[in-house]
Amino acid sequence: MTVIEMIRSATTGEDATARRPDVRALGGGAATALAGWCVTVVLVLLAGLAVPRASAGVGEVLGAGSLLWLVLGGARLHIGEGVLALTPLLGPLLLVLAARTGARRLLPEAPDLRLQGAWLGGYAGVGLLAALLGLLSPVGPGWLSLLLPLVALPALGLALAHGLPEPLLERWDQAPLSLRRGLLPGAKGAAALLVLGAALVVVATLIHIGRVAHIQSELDAGIFGGLLLVVLQIGLLPNLGIWALSLAAGPGFATTGGAMTTWSGAETGLLPMVPVLAAQPQPGDLPWVTHLLVLLPLLVGGLVGRWALAEVPRLAPTQTKLAAVLAAVVVAALGVVLLDALGGGSIGAVRLSDIGAPALPLLLALLVELALGALAVAARDWWQLRR
Incomplete structure (x- = not known):
C-alpha cells in the first residue's frame, strides 16, 4: 500500500460525506501524519x-x-x-511533500483558516502520540523541538498546497522591494551551494570507496539493515554537503572533540560509526589545490548576482540593482546556515556533542565570497550599460 493509498483509505467510507467539514479536516491531518509514521515504523x-x-x-x-x-x-x-541533533535534511523535505500531498487531497480546494487549523491539529495530535510511543525506547524526545516536525513542517506543506493566509500575503507585499526581488535568486543560490557541496561528498566517497565499504561491512547490519543504513546516509548527503561547503569556503568542519578539517590540514579524531565519514581527508596536511575550492562559492555568487539582476528592469538605477543583488546574497548565505542549524551538529555527549560546520564563521565566509562573485557580475553589467 502506497502512502497516497493510506491517506485515501483513512478518509473514505460511506459516512465520510456526512461528517462535519472540520472533523473531516481533523481526520485528514491525522491520516497524513499516520501515513508517514507507518512507513517509517515498518522500515x-x-x-x-x-x-x-x-x-x-x-x-x-x-x-x-x-x-x-x-x-x-x-x-x-x-x-x-x-x-542527538542530527537530522537528515532530505527528511524534512520528504515530510513537507507528504504534508502538501495530504493537504491537497484531503482538504477543499480553498479551505478557510478554521479547516486549515483543524488539519494541523489532527497532524499534531498523531505526532504527540508518536512522541509518547517513543518513550518505549531508551531515549526520549526534546519536547520543545517537536514544534518543528509537528507544526512548522506540516504548516509549510499546507502553505505549498493552498497558499499563504491572506494576512501573511499582505505582510509580504509590504516587505522591501529589494528583498522580494532577491528571495528567489537567493534560494536558488542556496540550492546551488548545497548541490556543489553534495557533489564534493560524492567525489570523495568514490575516491575512498574502499574505506567506506569496510566500515559498512564491519557494522554487520544484515542485508535489509545495511540497505536502510545506505538510505539514511543518502538522507545525510545534504548535511555532509554543508560540511564540504564549509571546507570549500574556508571555516572547515569538525568531526569529534574539536578535531577540525580546514584548508591547512585535517586533525585526527574519533569518527562516529557512519561509513560515509570514512571518505573525509586523512589526518595531515592537505595539498595546496584545496585552497582552490574557494572558487566554488565565488562562482555561485556570480550566478546569484546574475539571477538577481534578471529580477530588476535593465535600465533601473545602479542602487536598485545593488540592493537586489545584496539581498539575494544574504538570503543565500542565511539559507545555507539555517539548513545547517536544522541538520544539527550533535550525536551524543562529550566528544560527539559538537560536530559539523561552525555556523557563524560559515555565514561570514559565505557573505563575503558570495558578495564578491555577485558584485563582480553587477560591475560587469554596469560597465556594459555605461558603454
Whole structure:
C-alpha cells in the first residue's frame, strides 16, 4: 500500500460525506501524519528483524521508529547527558511533500483558516502520540523541538498546497522591494551551494570507496539493515554537503572533540560509526589545490548576482540593482546556515556533542565570497550599460 493509498483509505467510507467539514479536516491531518509514521515504523521494524545481532523487543522497535519519524522532521533526542541533533535534511523535505500531498487531497480546494487549523491539529495530535510511543525506547524526545516536525513542517506543506493566509500575503507585499526581488535568486543560490557541496561528498566517497565499504561491512547490519543504513546516509548527503561547503569556503568542519578539517590540514579524531565519514581527508596536511575550492562559492555568487539582476528592469538605477543583488546574497548565505542549524551538529555527549560546520564563521565566509562573485557580475553589467 502506497502512502497516497493510506491517506485515501483513512478518509473514505460511506459516512465520510456526512461528517462535519472540520472533523473531516481533523481526520485528514491525522491520516497524513499516520501515513508517514507507518512507513517509517515498518522500515525500522523490518530492519530490526533483519539485523542478526538485534535484541530489541517490539515495543522498543515501535518507540525507535516513532522517534526516527520525529527526527526526520527536525526533533532532538535526549540520550543520557547528551543530545542527538542530527537530522537528515532530505527528511524534512520528504515530510513537507507528504504534508502538501495530504493537504491537497484531503482538504477543499480553498479551505478557510478554521479547516486549515483543524488539519494541523489532527497532524499534531498523531505526532504527540508518536512522541509518547517513543518513550518505549531508551531515549526520549526534546519536547520543545517537536514544534518543528509537528507544526512548522506540516504548516509549510499546507502553505505549498493552498497558499499563504491572506494576512501573511499582505505582510509580504509590504516587505522591501529589494528583498522580494532577491528571495528567489537567493534560494536558488542556496540550492546551488548545497548541490556543489553534495557533489564534493560524492567525489570523495568514490575516491575512498574502499574505506567506506569496510566500515559498512564491519557494522554487520544484515542485508535489509545495511540497505536502510545506505538510505539514511543518502538522507545525510545534504548535511555532509554543508560540511564540504564549509571546507570549500574556508571555516572547515569538525568531526569529534574539536578535531577540525580546514584548508591547512585535517586533525585526527574519533569518527562516529557512519561509513560515509570514512571518505573525509586523512589526518595531515592537505595539498595546496584545496585552497582552490574557494572558487566554488565565488562562482555561485556570480550566478546569484546574475539571477538577481534578471529580477530588476535593465535600465533601473545602479542602487536598485545593488540592493537586489545584496539581498539575494544574504538570503543565500542565511539559507545555507539555517539548513545547517536544522541538520544539527550533535550525536551524543562529550566528544560527539559538537560536530559539523561552525555556523557563524560559515555565514561570514559565505557573505563575503558570495558578495564578491555577485558584485563582480553587477560591475560587469554596469560597465556594459555605461558603454
